[in-house]
Amino acid sequence: MQYVNFPEEVNEESLNKIGGKAFNLAKMIKAGFPVPECFFVNTYAYHRFLEVNDLKEKILERISKINFSDVNSIIEASKEIRSWIIQASMPEDVKNEIIEAYRKLAKGEIANIDVGMVSTYREDLFVAVRSSAVTEDIGKASAAGQQETFLNIRGALNVVECVKKCWASLFTPRAIYYRYQKNLPHDAGMGVVVQKMVNSEKSGVMFTINPSKPDETNVIVIEAVWGLGETIVQGEVTPDLYIVDKQTGEILKKEIGKKVWERIRDVTGRTVKRNVPSERQEAQVLTDEEIIAVAAYGKKIEEYYGRPQDIEFAIERGKIYIVQARPVTFLAEDVKKLERKSKTQGKILVRGLGASPGIATGKVKIIHDISELGKIEKGDILVTEMTSPDYVPAMEKSAAIITDHGGMTCHAAIVSRELGIPCIVGTGNATKVLKDGMIVTVDATHGIVYEGEVETVEKEEKEKVVVSESEIITATKVKVNLAFPETAKLEIAEKTDGVGLLRLEHMLTKHGMHPMEYIRQGKHEELIRILEEGIGKVAEVFYPKPVWVRSLDARTDEFRHMQGGEKEPEEDNPMLGWHGIRRSIVE
Template sequence: MGKSEYILWFDTVNNQDVARVGGKNASLGELISNLKAEGIRVPDGFALTAEAYRAFIAANDLADKIRHHLDAFAQEKQTLAKTGKTIRRLFQNAEFPEDLEAEICQAYRELSRRYQVEEVDTAVRSSATAEDLPDASFAGQQESFLNVSGETEILDACRRCYASLFTNRAISYRVEKGFDHMEVALSAGVQKMVRSDKACAGVMFSIDTETGFPDSVLLTGAWGLGETVVQGSVTPDQFTIFKPLLQEGFRPIIEKTRGSKAKKMIYTDDGSKNALQTIDTNGKERKAFVLNDDEILQLARWAILIERHYGCPMDMEWAKDGHTGELFIVQARPETVQSQRTAGMLKTYKLKDQAEPILTGLSIGDAIASGKVCRVLSTKDIDQVEDGSILVTEMTDPDWVPIMKRVAGIVTDYGGRTCHAAIVSRELGIPAIVGTGDGTRTLKNDQVVTISCAEGDQGNVYEGEIAFEAVDVNLDDIPPTQTKIMMNIASPSAAFNWWQLPAEGIGLARMEFIINNLIKIHPMALVNYDKLQDRDAWKTIRDLTKGYTDKREYFVDNLSRGIGKIAASQYPHPVIVRLSDFKTNEYADLIGGREFEHEESNPMLGFRGAARYYSDRYKEGFALECQAIKRVREVMGFDNVIVMVPFCRRLSEADRVLQVLVENGLKQGVHNLQIYVMCEIPSNVLLADQFAERFDGFSIGSNDLTQLVLGVDRDSSELADLFDETDEAVKLAIEQVIEAAHRHGRKVGICGQGPSDKPEFAAFLVEAGIDSISLNPDSVVQVKRLVAEREATQKS
């Protein structure tokens, strides 16, 4: 055989060569051949072809022996474990034919020459001819070997790659997917090792892995070699980037979550070859992000280029070289879960009862499951796992797959959204909660729990069996409406869940939800951090804001990213963000808040909304809100964000708030900024014409408006029967506001609970000529159909 049949350099192959060099190596060649000119760096290397594998098989007379053991397994005469072990031993005892061995060694010497070293360090990776396909990932089914240098070690690593084609998990996976064992060949890729042991590495997807939201890049990373991220043995940093605005030159990093990164995998420093070790990270490494913003954005740009070239969502591995500081892509393959989902259907899950979680982590998938805990720490004990149980373990690897198929859900101590447990559970369609930290200590064998991945990014574990419902929503043939149907979204973590719904924006995004759940600290406590009297609050704030020299930046950074993620979910449709509308008792409950809030006998009608923004008691805190909005619109690029002023009682107050906004860099019309007022007070109705001269639009808050028009405490159980948005007085107020707004060419929408709960109220709003109705996400399809019917009736 000639050299071209045994060895192919990466820069000479592409995706048409999968049959010769396997999916992984073909993809590396595709990247080098087509995207190197775009600035994407891929380490050089070569592939042993499928012909080389078959030559190895033939030279050692292995084919009949392998087939004999596979037939015995298929006929249940031999266990999977014995089959795999016996076949792997055949490979380990075999030798390379002389001509093939010579060509491998010659190629390795050439690779060393290209990098100007005597023996270049490499990663030797398995690349099967049936892997990295759009409908079958073969995630982790074959082996990779890192830090391999020297001809003897290269040959041994290639032999071990060949043997790994018959790991127990690989045999099982091929049986499940219907692949003929003997038709699949293996190519070994020998690639220059990126010295990420001195820096960091991780995984990147060009699609949101949980919801299928197509406009985001999900990036995870940890210190050291990337194996810890892939295996799920650490909880990595996580970043989300919005692709459309990145391509327009903005910096739309809409999520940055610091992982614990407790360990890292590095080369040993004892001089031995091929040796790796896992060590604890230090405190500085755990507190720091592995990438700076420029590096995050660079990798995201590469993800966009790679996805565009392949024409499908991609799963990529990246590494940073600690010597040169350069970033590299070391693998790229099609994403295999979200891209295969059926379009036109949205399955939603919802708990019927509320409870406090006993454990939290990252949610994988969007389902809910209940079952008995089966706590297993080693694959040696997987025979203890019962069908339909909740598997609780530290982490998973491909050896766990046969068991993962049988359980109702998975909980792990470690891992991020791109770890093995996450990838496989998505592919299997079962919910998983990863990176809980102490799941194996908190949960006990036979304890009945419910795990919920249907509440946003945070996965929750609840005590006992909690009832839930699953609903299939058909998104096909939903009629268009003249009235815009929008959504109420509070949580950034849940925003991507609803991107498929036929909504035209977000009518209400509550800033206070982000402050309460993500930031947790009173803004004035951050402004006055060095002067805080409450030392307990001071210590808590110190711990929460590690990494921020200026504590105010902690508020601006987290608030802007929270708003940015919500804005991304509906871009370019309008997203109306209500400025903070806590009441004094709610502000007081924030960390450090009691030092800046006074008690009020009636907080509902007290120091809230617009009155706070120009007050000396809060205006420095309000300035942080403005900075966050300005960053979202001008740095991240989300000019679809509209600002809404709540509880604006008087015209003079409106003028003062608008002036304060200008002083903080938010002026109407600049960068197309629109500012709405919330219509929730009788004065907003009575003076609607004058408010329309000041604001760009109205958003009717039907809950507060009903409360104040009817004089009914909306939280009173005694008066529940009297609280009714469909009361004639409330409807008359709404009609007056709509008429006044339209006289001045202003838009008016509604964002209260009423239209979600009462179809007849939604019908009234259409008849009154409202421009938009903002609903809870689970009501969007139903109400949109109703609105379409009512609009058709009006036309006829």
């Protein structure tokens, strides 16, 4: 098939074809992990859809007009773009392949079928339709919660429609903002995972390190809830927390949360949210045997990938399924700087779970829903019942995050750690106790919110033995390589002989326009200003030491996703093509 791939077809070169989530699932299936059977709608289908409906340039042009400092500007653009996609027609060739693949899945004709579930297959098989963006679940860009997932979908035509909805979710406000913040392209494309639905009685999230203390690499942290896993990710309840010794498998800690809600599939096949019966609200979700078994899978998956993992699991009729795994994008060095201060004194207003360490003081802003995100200004303390991915632009502005609900693995916790923002979750009453405009100090290292601005002190560092303070003399000059002007620090300048290489790529591309488009539009002064600001910032920090600047050699393929990039010529081999001296002679 041209537009659909099956796990056995995936190889190391498939990432850009099916996206990060699909790529990881295929690898785990091949490695023998209990992943529900699935197929992947690839990025060729996505680009075919855009081509047939003339949407690619229209979308990029609309994004180029966004004011990213204004939340409402992002939201308005998102609504327009998503409506274009939803209203557009699915190409017949793409539609037919999706329908054929769904029927194969329903009949149990896809490789790696779990024989224990064959009896559940039928023409209207329930599936989950999940995004798999090319820039998702890879390296340092997890993109947690950026795109949509659709649960308990059945029927071939409904699956086709949900694939289109997944593509539209590539342009939710949080996804657009995330790519802007991470300097990722907006037209890299999206694969879609269509996966046999696990009708889970229990589900959860597991980190193979302690997410709030990433230097604790010898433990596995598990959170679990009743029903489907969306409840835990959305932070709607306080989940059970289990901590397991990674080496011995011993359960070190159990904290039983109050789970008042659960999501289930009802008799009509719909995903519904319902109250948990009182006798189960504070009951332990996973048995001790299940805790140990889930942790064992976590250890094996971490060993397989060679780095800490963020893993989602589900349990149906006693069988554990792994439904997602992605790399942890924050590590110990990312949070050490947030833990340097300790509180001294103050009136305690609220307590919760410290999910992302650090201390911050600011003005409280209570947010009840997404329509109020415009209230958040730089340095505010965002207080809400729970966050969702739509909150990300406002979270990035905030000095700290406080939520009523959620645990270590909810959206607020994951995103705060990735942004390096202090976060306390599961307070139970922060939105009621704290008031708009109050000044508070958030000590997320200890999970405490204090009234007013509280004096803090630096943690005492262990005494270091200094062998010599004399300057090290080298025959070779030691210079640094810089790509981001923001990383030019005085302490670096003092210890080096200058900048050996200052790259222009990031300076020129972060504004969303192809470097040559400035010239084509006669915006020479704007281009000069961008270079002056970036290079000038580095030169000022390192003065009077030399700064060597590498000019930009713009190949025709490298910046095609940016505004004006579509005007670059198409080449079979851009590496040997129209760039460098060839472009300079012509232009």
